[in-house]
Each structure stands twice: as C-alpha cells, then as structure tokens.
Amino acid sequence: MTSVRVLVGTRKGAFILSSGGKRQKWDVSGPLFAGWEMYHIKGSPADPNRLYASQSSGWFGQVIQRSDDGGKTWNAPGGGVSKGPGGMPAGESNKFVYNVSAGEGKPLTTHQWYDGTQHPWEFKRVWHLEPSLTDPDTVYAGVEDAALFRSADGGRSWQELPALRGHSTGPHWAPGAGGMCLHTILIDPGNPRRMFVAISAAGAFRTDDAGASWKPINRGLKSQGIPDPEAEVGHCVHRIAQHRARPNVLFMQKHWDVMRSDDAGDTWREVSGNLPTDFGFPIDVHAHEPETVYVVPITSDSYHYPPDGKLRVYRSRTGGNEWEALTKGLPQRDCYVNVLRDAMAVDALDACGIYFGTTGGQVYVSPDSGDSWSAIVHDLPPVLSVEVQTLA
Amino acid sequence: MIRVALPTHLKTLAGVADEVALQLPEGSPVTQRAVLDALEARYPVLRGTMRDHDTFRRRPFVRFYACARDLSHDAPDTPLPEPVQSGAEPFLVVGAMAGG
Numbered sequence: 001m002t003s004v005r006v007l008v009g010t011r012k013g014a015f016i017l018s019s020g021g022k023r024q025k026w027d028v029s030g031p032l033f034a035g036w037e038m039y040h041i042k043g044s045p046a047d048p049n050r051l052y053a054s055q056s057s058g059w060f061g062q063v064i065q066r067s068d069d070g071g072k073t074w075n076a077p078g079g080g081v082s083k084g085p086g087g088m089p090a091g092e093s094n095k096f097v098y099n100v101s102a103g104e105g106k107p108l109t110t111h112q113w114y115d116g117t118q119h120p121w122e123f124k125r126v127w128h129l130e131p132s133l134t135d136p137d138t139v140y141a142g143v144e145d146a147a148l149f150r151s152a153d154g155g156r157s158w159q160e161l162p163a164l165r166g167h168s169t170g171p172h173w174a175p176g177a178g179g180m181c182l183h184t185i186l187i188d189p190g191n192p193r194r195m196f197v198a199i200s201a202a203g204a205f206r207t208d209d210a211g212a213s214w215k216p217i218n219r220g221l222k223s224q225g226i227p228d229p230e231a232e233v234g235h236c237v238h239r240i241a242q243h244r245a246r247p248n249v250l251f252m253q254k255h256w257d258v259m260r261s262d263d264a265g266d267t268w269r270e271v272s273g274n275l276p277t278d279f280g281f282p283i284d285v286h287a288h289e290p291e292t293v294y295v296v297p298i299t300s301d302s303y304h305y306p307p308d309g310k311l312r313v314y315r316s317r318t319g320g321n322e323w324e325a326l327t328k329g330l331p332q333r334d335c336y337v338n339v340l341r342d343a344m345a346v347d348a349l350d351a352c353g354i355y356f357g358t359t360g361g362q363v364y365v366s367p368d369s370g371d372s373w374s375a376i377v378h379d380l381p382p383v384l385s386v387e388v389q390t391l392a
Numbered sequence: 393m394i395r396v397a398l399p400t401h402l403k404t405l406a407g408v409a410d411e412v413a414l415q416l417p418e419g420s421p422v423t424q425r426a427v428l429d430a431l432e433a434r435y436p437v438l439r440g441t442m443r444d445h446d447t448f449r450r451r452p453f454v455r456f457y458a459c460a461r462d463l464s465h466d467a468p469d470t471p472l473p474e475p476v477q478s479g480a481e482p483f484l485v486v487g488a489m490a491g492g
Contacts, residue, residue, distance in 0.1 A: 035401060059453040059487040060401055060441040076405070079437030094440040 004347050005070065005389045006355055007051065008363055009038035012381035014053060016071045019376075023353055023367040026376045032074065033065065040342055040385045042129050043070075047136040048389050052155060054126035054141070062125050064093045064141075064155045078156040092157045096123045096141070096149055099162035111145065112174040121145045121165070128342060130185035133192065142182030146173060146199040148211065161211035164197065169216060169233040176200035176236045176255070177301075183341055184240045188247045196250065196265060201236035204252070206265050217265030221254060239341045241283045243290035251293050251320070253283040253341075258295055260320050271320025276307050282344035286369060287352040291319040294346075294354060294370060296339040305336035313356070315370045329373035330364065337362070342385035349390055357383025394427055395482035402442075402485065406435040411482055422477040424456060425468035442485060457484040 006017040013031030032038075036055045044050040053065040053074070065074045077093040098121055100109065113119035124144040132138035137154040147165045149158040173180060181200055188194035193210040196217070203218040216232050226234040236255035243249060252259040252268065256279050259268040272278035277297045286292035293316045299307045306312060311330045314323040337360035347353040354370050357363045361380035366373045396412045403409065414430045416422060425448070432439045439445060442454050448468065450456070455464045459473045459481050475481035 034404075057401060059399075059451070060405075061451060062440065063405065063437065076437040079435075079439075092439070092445070094437070095445045097446060 002349060003391045004349070004353065005043075005048075005391060006345070006363065006365075006376070007041040007043065007071070007385075007387040007389070008357055008380065008383060009041050009053070009342075009385035010357075010361070010381040010383050011037055014038040014041055014055075015377070015380060017363065017376050021349055023349075023365055028377055029071075032071070036063075037125075038384065039125060040128050040387075042131060042387045043389045044131040044136040044139075045133050046131070048391055050131070050136040050154075052129045052131060052139050054129055056125040062094055062096060062123070064126070064129075064158075066093075066155050077154050093151075093155050096126070096143055096158050097160070098123065098147060098165070099160040101162075111170060111180065112172055114175060118171065121147070123147075124179060127181045127183045128185055130187060133187055133189060140185050140187075140195075142185050142197060144179045144181040145175075146180045146182040146202060148182055148185070148197055150211070163212055164205060164207075164214045167205070167214050167216070169202070172231075172233050173199065173202035174234065184237070186240060186242050186250075189244045190247055194247075194264075196240060196242070198237040198240050198252075200238065201255075202233045203235040204237050204240060204250075204265055217261070218268070219266065220261075220268030220270075221259065222257070223255065225255075238281045239283045241285045241293070243285045246290045249290065249319075251283050251285060253280050253295055255279065255301060258283065258320060271316070273316070273321035273323055275314055275323050276312075276325075280339075281341040282339055282356065284344045284346050284354070286354075287346050287348045288350075289317070289352075289369075292317050292369070293320060294344065295323075296344070296356065298338060304338045309334050309336060311335040311337065311358075313354070313366075313370055313373075326366070326370040326373070328371065329366075335360075340384055343383050345386050345388040347388045347390045353388070355386050355388050357386040359383065393479045394422060394430075394476065395479055396427060396431055397482040397484045399485060399487045401487070402438060405437050405441065408435075421469070422472050423469045424463065424466060424472065424483075427472065427483055428468075453488040455486045455488050457486055458482070 002021040008015040013034040015030030018027045033055045039054045041053040049070040051067040055063040067074045110118035126141045128142040130140045141149040148161045184198035186196040198204045205214045221235045222229045223235045239253045241251045248264040250261040258272045260271045261268045280298045310332045313326040316323045337358035344356040354366045359382040363376045364373045394414045
C-alpha cells in the first residue's frame with residue numbers, strides 16, 4: 001500500500017499532510033514549530049523516516065531540527081538537555097560559520113550589495129536542505145548569505161564547502177529581493193561528485209569534484225538589470241529542476257525566462273515559448289516523463305501574482321516551448337497569491353502527483369499529472385516550501 | 393540559585409514550561425556571561441539563539457532585563473543586580489518588541 005507525506009513549511013510553522021495513494025483523503029498535522037519561519041523540510045531518500053527541517057526566526061536565529069520517525073517527534077541534533085555538570089555541549093547543530101581559514105583557497109569577506117558597494121558576508125538563515133541520496137546522516141544546506149554547508153553527522157555540526165563562496169566571481173554576487181540565498185541544490189543521481197546549486201542573484205554553479213571546485217554555468221542566460229546582460233554571474237536564477245533519469249538535462253525558472261540545458265548547464269536556451277509571462281519562481285519535472293515540465297507564471301517582477309487573477313499551472317510535454325494551461329480546480333478569478341520557488345513538488349506514484357503551495361496558505365494537489373487540482377488545505381500561513389515523500 | 397525567564401519560543405525550544413533555575417559554579421561571579429554560559433550548557437539548543445556562537449554578541453532582537461532595568465547594553469562581565477544574584481528576581485530574556 002503506497003502513501004504520500006507532504007512536508008509544508010510556512011511563515012508560522014510546519015505542517016505534514018498525509019494521504020493514501022489515491023490522494024483524496026488527507027490528514028493534516030501541525031503546526032509544528034508554531035510561530036517560527038519554516039523555510040524547508042525534506043526527507044532523506046535513503047531513509048524516509050529521517051527528516052530535516054530549517055526553523056528560523058528574526059529574533060532567535062537559525063535552528064536545525066531532525067526527526068527519525070517520519071515527523072512524529074523532533075529534536076535539534078545534539079541539542080538535548082545536558083545531563084553533565086557543565087561545560088559546553090558537543091552538538092553545534094545551529095552553528096553555521098563561514099570558513100575564512102587561509103588554508104581553504106580564497107576565503108571571501110565581501111560581496112556586492114544592492115547599491116553596488118561591497119558588503120560583508122553575514123549568515124542569516126538556511127533556505128534549503130538537501131539530504132544525500134545514499135546516506136541519511138549526510139545533508140547539505142543552502143544558506144543566506146549564499147554559501148553551501150554540509151553535515152555528515154545527521155545535522156549535529158556543519159562545515160562550509162568554501163570553494164563555492166571562494167570562487168573568483170564571489171565579489172560580484174548580489175542579493176535578489178529576497179536576500180542573497182542559495183536556494184537550489186541538486187545532487188546528480190548517477191555521479192555523487194557532481195552537484196548543481198543556484199543562487200539569487202549570482203546564477204547557477206556546478207561542481208564535478210564533490211565541492212572542491214565550482215564552475216559558473218550561466219552561458220546563454222540573458223538578464224536585464226545587470227550591466228552586462230550575458231555576464232558570467234549576476235543572474236537571478238529562481239529554481240532549477242532535473243529528472244533523475246536524465247541528469248544532464250536541466251530546466252530553469254529564471255527571474256524572467258524559462259530555460260533549458262541539455263549539457264549539464266554548460267549552455268542554456270530559452271524555452272518560454274507561448275507562456276503568458278515567463279516570470280515565476282518554481283519549476284519541476286514529472287516523475288516519469290522527463291520532457292514534461294511544470295511552471296506557475298507570475299505577472300512580473302513588480303506584480304507577484306498570477307496574470308488576470310487566474311491561478312494557472314502551465315505544463316509542457318515537449319520539454320518546453322509548447323505550454324498548456326492547467327486550470328481545472330484552480331481559482332480562475334480574483335486570485336492574487338504567489339507560489340514561491342521551493343513550494344512545488346512531484347511524487348513518484350504511477351499517476352504522478354503534483355503539489356504546490358501559495359502565499360495565501362493553500363496547498364493544491366493534482367493526482368493526475370496536472371489535469372485536475374484540489375486544495376488539500378485552504379488556510380495555512382503563507383507557504384514557503386512543499387516537499388513530498390512517496391512511501392511504500 | 394539564579395532564576396531565568398525565557399520568551400515563549402525559547403521555552404518551547406528548551407522544553408521548559410516555566411522559569412529555569414540555574415546553579416552557577418561555586419565562587420563564580422553572577423554576570424550576564426556566566427548566566428548565559430550556564431543556560432546554554434544546560435540547554436544546548438539555545439546556543440546561537442540569544443548571542444552569536446563565536447563573538448557572543450547579543451542578537452539584535454534579544455534584550456536582557458532585570459529588576460525593571462534594561463541590562464542589554466551592560467558589559468557581559470558586569471555583576472547582575474543583587475536581587476538576581478540572590479534569586480529574589482529573575483533574569484529576563486526578552487524578544488524585542490517589534491510589529492504594529
């Protein structure tokens with residue numbers, strides 16, 4: 001008997017939505033970590049009961065939470081009550097400290113600020129957690145200000161992979177409107193030494209040596225708002241998606257433009273085609289059809305809501321360029337929500353399910369690859385992220 | 393025994409329902425630093441939530457009050473008021489007032 005577990009992060013806590021394989025009746029549990037911003041929750045592909053969550057607050061900073069029982073109970077790794085008579089704890093699960101050691105390449109201390117001046121790198125929060133495909137204790141964290149961290153002890157401690165931030169282009173990276181965040185981490189399923197990350201607003205990067213070195217992969221991107229529209233870095237990439245069976249094919253939702261690469265990011269071409277607008281945040285790929293792609297067009301960078309007040313997911317079955325509007329079950333009038341970059345996911349059931357959450361607090365599901373939609377919940381806090389686990 | 397009152401979110405994180413009672417090491421001066429050190433040692437999850445992991449600078453939106461005084465800007469090694477030292481009054485960790 002298969003089932004799905006949808007992990008929802010919101011501005012005011014996390015929620016777990018559970019259903020059987022038909023995805024018709026849902027149990028809603030939460031809020032977990034009530035009152036905190038839950039940027040992302042994700043399960044380990046190697047152990048679905050192992051979940052990681054990013055919990056943050058403007059007052060109290062960053063906390064990493066972990067569950068070993070599928071979300072029933074949680075703990076900050078290494079953060080339990082100390083039984084000893086004193087001394088500092090071994091666990092440092094909340095500690096994200098940039099590597100500025102002289103021995104690790106070229107540590108950087110500044111990046112470009114909104115006004116073009118240089119600004120110190122300052123840790124703010126974890127945007128995205130990406131568990132290893134094979135080891136439940138290994139997990140990557142994409143953070144603001146943009147950097148990549150790794151834990152190999154189940155989230156008890158974190159170390160930066162400093163070569164990314166130390167890339168020679170680092171001083172030219174700049175924050176997007178949401179901050180300078182590393183929001184996308186893709187691990188190549190066939191080659192664990194290869195990873196892709198994306199940063200707003202720097203662009204996409206690839207490592208082929210497990211993070212020891214990184215290469216900007218932005219050739220073909222064209223962005224207004226930077227001095228050279230085709231610069232090596234500076235592009236506001238909103239999201240990258242990949243199909244497991246074809247890891248060299250990447251789809252990108254950029255600030256404007258939907259893009260495609262067939263060579264692991266070495267070159268990109270635009271596939272916006274007939275979309276009503278090619279601005280948006282999330283992008284995802286069907287679990288079983290590598291050429292079927294989903295986006296949610298948003299009016300513009302100034303108007304973060306769907307065109308004409310109609311919430312429409314667009315699907316391409318041709319790997320881009322030719323898009324169809326999916327509207328059945330979605331509001332087609334007076335709808336002015338947004339769908340954020342980490343708030344779309346697909347399950348792996350035979351009839352692939354598509355999920356997305358909105359800033360209006362709805363989480364929608366389509367159990368038939370996007371043909372029809374229904375709201376699992378209507379009134380959550382603004383949704384920051386949606387992930388789904390397909391459970392045997 | 394030093395009494396510490398935490399804001400709601402930190403009480404939830406630490407898993408405590410009420411004030412925290414801390415015993416400082418024998419002979420230790422009762423200062424902001426000593427109290428926070430003891431608090432973080434007892435509840436490791438609170439590390440980084442009130443002050444920076446490495447610099448120990450207070451987070452901008454966290455304040456420290458006691459005896460109707462704002463101690464947020466006192467040097468961390470300044471002795472806390474006598475009523476806090478004696479346990480008559482709690483040391484208050486407060487999330488700064490913000491919002492409309």
